[in-house]
Amino acid sequence: MSDRLPTVVAGMPDAAELLPSLRASAERIFATHQDGCSARTAVWREGKRVLYRYEASHARHLRTPLLICYALVNRPYMMDLQPNRSLIRDLLAAGIDVYLIDWGYPDAADRLTDIDDYVNATLDDCVEFLKGECAVPAVDLLGVCQGGTLALCYAALHPENVKNLITMVTPVDFKTPDNVLSMWAQGVDVELLTRSGNVSGEFLNALFLSLMPFRLTQQKYLSLADFANDDSALEHFMRMEHWISDSPDQAARACGEFITWFFKENRLIEGGLRLGGREVRLSDIHCPILNAYALKDHLVPPGASRALRSLTASTDYSELCVDVGHIGMYVSSKAKREVAPAIAQWLAARDA
Amino acid sequence: MTNSNDKPREDLEGELHRRYSQAFEQYANLTRAFMSGGPGAATPAAPPADFTKTLSDWFQNSLAGPGTDVSQFWNRFTGAQSTAPAAAVASPLDALLTKQEAIARRLFELAGQCQRLQSQLSAHWAGVGQSAASHFSAAMPGAAAQSPQQIYAAWIENAEQAYKQAAQSAEYVQLLAALTNAAHAFKAEQGALVELWAKFFDQPTRTELDALNTQVRELREQVRQLRAGLRS
Numbered sequence: 001m002s003d004r005l006p007t008v009v010a011g012m013p014d015a016a017e018l019l020p021s022l023r024a025s026a027e028r029i030f031a032t033h034q035d036g037c038s039a040r041t042a043v044w045r046e047g048k049r050v051l052y053r054y055e056a057s058h059a060r061h062l063r064t065p066l067l068i069c070y071a072l073v074n075r076p077y078m079m080d081l082q083p084n085r086s087l088i089r090d091l092l093a094a095g096i097d098v099y100l101i102d103w104g105y106p107d108a109a110d111r112l113t114d115i116d117d118y119v120n121a122t123l124d125d126c127v128e129f130l131k132g133e134c135a136v137p138a139v140d141l142l143g144v145c146q147g148g149t150l151a152l153c154y155a156a157l158h159p160e161n162v163k164n165l166i167t168m169v170t171p172v173d174f175k176t177p178d179n180v181l182s183m184w185a186q187g188v189d190v191e192l193l194t195r196s197g198n199v200s201g202e203f204l205n206a207l208f209l210s211l212m213p214f215r216l217t218q219q220k221y222l223s224l225a226d227f228a229n230d231d232s233a234l235e236h237f238m239r240m241e242h243w244i245s246d247s248p249d250q251a252a253r254a255c256g257e258f259i260t261w262f263f264k265e266n267r268l269i270e271g272g273l274r275l276g277g278r279e280v281r282l283s284d285i286h287c288p289i290l291n292a293y294a295l296k297d298h299l300v301p302p303g304a305s306r307a308l309r310s311l312t313a314s315t316d317y318s319e320l321c322v323d324v325g326h327i328g329m330y331v332s333s334k335a336k337r338e339v340a341p342a343i344a345q346w347l348a349a350r351d352a
Numbered sequence: 353m354t355n356s357n358d359k360p361r362e363d364l365e366g367e368l369h370r371r372y373s374q375a376f377e378q379y380a381n382l383t384r385a386f387m388s389g390g391p392g393a394a395t396p397a398a399p400p401a402d403f404t405k406t407l408s409d410w411f412q413n414s415l416a417g418p419g420t421d422v423s424q425f426w427n428r429f430t431g432a433q434s435t436a437p438a439a440a441v442a443s444p445l446d447a448l449l450t451k452q453e454a455i456a457r458r459l460f461e462l463a464g465q466c467q468r469l470q471s472q473l474s475a476h477w478a479g480v481g482q483s484a485a486s487h488f489s490a491a492m493p494g495a496a497a498q499s500p501q502q503i504y505a506a507w508i509e510n511a512e513q514a515y516k517q518a519a520q521s522a523e524y525v526q527l528l529a530a531l532t533n534a535a536h537a538f539k540a541e542q543g544a545l546v547e548l549w550a551k552f553f554d555q556p557t558r559t560e561l562d563a564l565n566t567q568v569r570e571l572r573e574q575v576r577q578l579r580a581g582l583r584s
Contacts, residue, residue, distance in 0.1 A: 015373035019365070026365040046572075112565050121576060128583065183520055187529025189536065196539035210519075214511040219504075221375040224368065242364050 012225045021227075025234045029242065036080030038089055040100075044129045048104025051126045053097075054080075054088055061095030062351045064163050065134045068100040069123060069154075071146035072254065073204055075246050076102055078330050079144070081239055085331040090340030096347060097134070101126055106251040111198050113251040115258060119153050120276040127154075127161045138163040138287075140347055145169050145300060145326075149262065152308075153275060156284045164350050166290045166343060169329050171300045172282075173307035175266045180211055181299065185263035194256035201247030211298055240331070269307065282308070288316035290346045292339060297326040318346065381406055382507060383500050408481030455545045462538040469531040476524055484514040 044051035068088075070076035079100065080088040091098050101122065106113060130139050141162050143151025148170025155162040174182050184207075193199065209216045227234040267273035273280040289312060293305035302321070309317060320342050324332045329339065385406040488510050518524055543558060550557045 012376070015369055015376060018372055019369055022365040022368055029364075109561070109565060112562060112569065117569070121573070125576070128580075132583075180516065180520060183525055184528055187525060187533070189529075189533040192533055192536040192540060195543075196536040197543065212512055213515065214508045217371070218375040218378055219508045221368070221371040222379055222504075224372045225376075238364060238368065241368060245364075245367065 012222075013228050018224060018228055021229075021231075021234055022224075022238070025231065025238050028231075028235060029238055035075070035102075036077035036088070037083050037086060038080050038092070043099070043133070044126060046122065046125065048106070048110070049122050050102045050104065051129065052100050052102060054092055054100070056097070057089065057092045058095055060097050062097065062140075062347060063134075064136055064138070064140050064347075064351055065097040065099055065130050066091065066140045066142055066347065067126060067130060068098065069141060069143045069147040069151045070101065070103070071144055072103055072118070072150075072250060073146055073201075073247065075243060075248065076100055076144075078243055078327070081243065081331055082236065085236065085336065087330050087335075087340055090336065091344060094340065094344030094348075096344060099126070099130060103248070105248045106198060107249065108198065111252040114253045115150070115153075115261075116275045118254060119150050120157065123150060123154050124158060124161075127158070131161070136163075140164045140166070142166040142168065142343070143170055144330075146171070146258070149268070152268065152282060152285070153273070153280045155287065156280045156282055157275060157278055159284055159286060162285075162287050164288045164290070164347060165285065166292065166346075167305070167308065168292045168339075169294055169297055169300045169305065169326055170291070170308070171262070171304045172311065173266065173269050173304050174262045175269070176301050176303040176307075178301045179304060181207075182263050185259050188259055190256040190260050190264075193259070194252045196252075198252045199250040199255045201249045204250065205244065205247040208299065236331075240327070268311070282311040283313050285312040286314055288318075288350050289314045290318050290320060290343065292320040292322065292329070292343070294326055294329045295321055295323045296328070299326045316350075379504055382504065408478045408485070451548055452545065455541055455548075458541050459538060459545070462534055462541065465534045466531065466538060469527060469534060473524075473527055473531065476518070476527060480514055480518040484511065487514065 038057075039055040040052040041055070042050050043053045068076070068079060070079065080086045083089065088098050088100070103118070103122075127139055127141075131137065138161050141151050141155060141164070143149070143166070145168070148167035149172070151165065151167065152170070152172070155165050171179075176182075224234070224237065227237055261267045261273055265272065268280075268282060271279075271281075289308070291305060291308050293300070293302050295302055297305075306319070309319065320339070322329060322335055322338055324334050329335050488507060547557050547559065549555075
């Protein structure tokens with residue numbers, strides 16, 4: 001290829017030169033297990049959904065277990081991507097007993113699964129299991145992105161079960177003027193979508209990338225040239241890429257409900273959201289809340305998360321604003337310095 | 353079903369290799385096209401023709417990626433192939449013909465609609481690319497003084513801004529929704545066709561599987577309620 005390139009790119013490795021480094025990194029990544037880097041045990045399971053408990057690396061100081069409710073649209077191992085970029089490890093190191101729900105990979109058998117199933121069945125089953133297992137009256141709940149929206153619904157419907165609530169990059173107001181995804185969703189025919197079956201993860205992934213296509217599908221890959229001789233950076237890059245492409249399909253009914261109730265009708269703000277026959281009112285949440293959002297989030301604009309501050313009845317509401325992007329909230333070095341310590345400190349102060 | 357454990361590692365390195373090659377080539381092409389009139393020669397009034405063409409292509413392929421057929425990109429998500437209805441219509445089984453023909457006609461209509469909408473989307477991005485070319489040239493009169501990397505970073509920044517503006521326009525939002533809906537309608541009609549065939553050959557249909565699924569869900573809910581009763 002080099003002879004066809006102008007001299008301005010001289011000095012950058014061409015693709016053939018880069019291949020050996022890519023291959024070596026891929027071999028290292030796939031030699032270890034791929035669903036995160038920390039030891040964990042499945043403690044509850046129903047169908048494809050599994051509740052994991054992470055093995056403690058330090059003595060557990062907090063009495064209340066922390067349950068992580070991740071989004072449905074990506075795999076949860078982003079929270080435990082690699083040893084030096086693992087929010088879960090940092091929380092364990094702070095003495096927190098960490099549990100995580102893995103929603104699995106929905107297939108055609110799950111097309112009728114709805115949001116009520118996720119919130120009032122699986123999430124509630126996991127909470128009830130933890131209450132019994134840890135002998136506590138309520139758990140600490142950490143909802144991430146879309147999982148934060150589900151966690152808010154759960155905390156509103158089952159306030160007695162949530163001691164402290166943390167939302168991370170969580171959309172609450174789905175109609176802020178800078179929400180491009182929401183604009184695109186308005187014209188989607190949800191009845192057709194639901195009838196045509198599960199929504200492919202590949203499609204959703206392309207949709208997310210198309211929010212910033214030049215950066216995310218081109219410029220980012222040129223940065224590989226800088227990593228050619230840096231095994232650690234290249235490995236991190238490849239783990240991220242693996243995670244990005246590993247998007248589960250979405251259960252048709254739940255996806256349709258999410259688009260209608262949240263993106264189109266903005267029911268957390270406008271009201272009228274009902275799950276399991278009961279109305280979801282954020283004003284029913286009284287527990288302490290830590291709302292963490294990313295300043296440069298292109299998926300969940302900061303305003304979409306900040307809307308929470310005036311909607312609950314909590315008298316102990318705090319915000320954690322981090323100057324990173326959506327994904328940077330879990331894996332950036334800035335987040336490592338700021339997010340886990342802030343969460344640990346906040347929880348410790350409310351563990352009595 | 354997507355499952356990380358099923359994916360050979362070659363997928364990852366191969367994909368990254370392809371992405372890097374494309375980005376690398378795009379970077380080179382943009383640079384070459386921009387410099388085609390001599391370094392810094394581009395003016396707001398007349399950006400080099402090659403540059404305008406390269407940028408238009410860039411925008412058209414922004415979603416599917418350089419060198420990717422945009423219609424194939426959409427077809428991948430629907431599993432839709434324009435030849436599928438034709439093959440189905442060729443069936444000799446008369447009992448199914450009437451219903452099948454109706455579905456096939458609908459599939460053809462939807463395939464045509466998808467293609468029209470894809471063309472409109474391409475035209476939309478071509479227009480955005482052309483106006484962006486002038487904008488970029490105007491924004492960087494002193495390009496000769498900057499490194500190629502700086503120029504490229506500026507293009508990316510400008511391209512994202514132009515893209516975001518265009519992607520929020522009513523025209524684009526309507527087109528995208530229309531294409532998404534047409535693709536889903538296509539997929540749903542395909543499902544209806546498969547349902548007919550499944551019934552004919554005494555195979556489980558989607559409707560029957562959904563009914564079973566509903567029963568399982570109801571049973572599971574009853575178990576949950578019993579468990580909750582035991583807890584209390």
